[in-house]
Amino acid sequence: MSQNIIRFAILQNESNSDYYHWVDACKKFGGGIQYKTIDLTKSKWFEEIIDYSPDILLTKPGGLTAPFKQLYDERLMILVKEMGFKCFPTLDEILIYENKRYLSYWLKANKIPHPETNVFYFLEEAIEFLKSTNYPVVGKVNIGASGSGVKILYNKNETLDYVKQSFYSKGSPRRWGPNLDKGNWLKRGLHYVLHPGDIEKKISKYRTIRADKQKGFVLLQEYIPHDFEWRIVVIGDSYFAHKKLKIGEKASGSLLKKYDNPSIRLFDFAKEIMDRFGFFSQAIDVFEKNDGSLLINEMQCIFGQSDPYQMLVEGRPGRYLLENSKWIFEEGNFNTNQSYDLRLKTAIDLYKKNNE
Numbered sequence: 001m002s003q004n005i006i007r008f009a010i011l012q013n014e015s016n017s018d019y020y021h022w023v024d025a026c027k028k029f030g031g032g033i034q035y036k037t038i039d040l041t042k043s044k045w046f047e048e049i050i051d052y053s054p055d056i057l058l059t060k061p062g063g064l065t066a067p068f069k070q071l072y073d074e075r076l077m078i079l080v081k082e083m084g085f086k087c088f089p090t091l092d093e094i095l096i097y098e099n100k101r102y103l104s105y106w107l108k109a110n111k112i113p114h115p116e117t118n119v120f121y122f123l124e125e126a127i128e129f130l131k132s133t134n135y136p137v138v139g140k141v142n143i144g145a146s147g148s149g150v151k152i153l154y155n156k157n158e159t160l161d162y163v164k165q166s167f168y169s170k171g172s173p174r175r176w177g178p179n180l181d182k183g184n185w186l187k188r189g190l191h192y193v194l195h196p197g198d199i200e201k202k203i204s205k206y207r208t209i210r211a212d213k214q215k216g217f218v219l220l221q222e223y224i225p226h227d228f229e230w231r232i233v234v235i236g237d238s239y240f241a242h243k244k245l246k247i248g249e250k251a252s253g254s255l256l257k258k259y260d261n262p263s264i265r266l267f268d269f270a271k272e273i274m275d276r277f278g279f280f281s282q283a284i285d286v287f288e289k290n291d292g293s294l295l296i297n298e299m300q301c302i303f304g305q306s307d308p309y310q311m312l313v314e315g316r317p318g319r320y321l322l323e324n325s326k327w328i329f330e331e332g333n334f335n336t337n338q339s340y341d342l343r344l345k346t347a348i349d350l351y352k353k354n355n356e
């Protein structure tokens with residue numbers, strides 16, 4: 001019966017491949033669903049979506065450059081707020097994604113613990129701030145994953161140079177080449193020998209990042225000493241967590257993970273946020289302070305996955321579920337296809353629940 005078929009529109013971004021995990025998930029899912037990929041970056045995006053009239057929009061926002069991030073946010077806002085479409089991940093999850101300025105305002109407004117963050121649009125105001133702040137302080141560009149746009153600034157002079165560059169010609173300094181802190185570079189080098197096509201993709205990505213000047217503002221954040229970040233991953237009812245270890249100054253982008261048994265309080269902390277905002281797909285990166293309190297560094301609705309699992313407990317892959325107010329570990333492979341299979345299942349269950 002055709003009215004029982006759920007129609008998905010996969011909203012492609014400026015990259016011509018990274019929406020593909022949604023396509024794979026839809027193909028694998030089998031019956032009961034229909035899907036179409038629509039390129040949100042093209043001029044007929046609106047007409048194409050209205051024409052197809054999907055039940056749910058499956059999103060994959062671009063995370064590389066500011067103009068395309070803005071494009072995705074703007075067009076999705078029109079589809080959700082003006083046209084009443086439902087999207088997965090939700091609009092708010094997309095708006096806080098890869099937007100460190102906006103995320104800091106959002107966390108502050110909602111009284112969620114995070115490193116104190118100041119955003120300046122006037123050079124003089126930033127310089128005034130440097131007189132009274134503690135060092136080190138952390139400078140961040142607005143968008144830019146894997147630590148490429150994050151700089152630990154150890155003293156006032158260094159910070160002053162950084163601030164000036166953020167307002168003048170070049171924009172905030174950021175790394176645009178390969179991340180040499182990532183570890184495993186021998187293995188990655190071999191990967192490119194075996195897959196020469198991937199090198200071109202990487203180079204074109206670096207070129208795009210380098211061309212994206214983020215200037216005219218500066219974001220300075222309180223420095224939080226840490227040896228690792230907890231990454232708490234939540235997709236629907238499934239909870240996972242692992243540690244991201246620091247190489248050099250940064251945990252992000254190191255791809256060095258430690259699959260320690262996570263403490264249950266991480267899941268309580270994450271669940272409160274997921275429930276409060278109606279979120280369904282998040283990687284929440286948190287710092288743990290010496291007194292045990294948790295601070296949110298980042299929240300990402302779409303995130304990379306370098307291993308086939310997001311958590312090991314006693315060496316076994318699986319997930320935590322809250323059952324009768326108790327967190328229960330269930331062994332299994334829940335993170336196939338970069339966790340998109342679980343995302344799609346969550347989106348379908350949600351749709352069915354809302355349309356019962």
Ligand SMILES: Nc1ncnc2c1ncn2[C@@H]1O[C@H](COP(=O)(O)OP(=O)(O)O)[C@@H](O)[C@H]1O
Nearest residue numbers: 115144145146147148150222223224250251252
């Ligand atoms: N406020 C901070 N204090 C100390 N270190 C930080 C702070 N913010 C980020 N870092 C370090 O820099 C890394 C990258 O920063 P992050 O904000 O996660 O940016 P991204 O992952 O988008 O590159 C983090 O993994 C962390 O190790």
Ligand SMILES: [Mg+2]
Nearest residue numbers: 146252285298
């Ligand atoms: Mg990070």
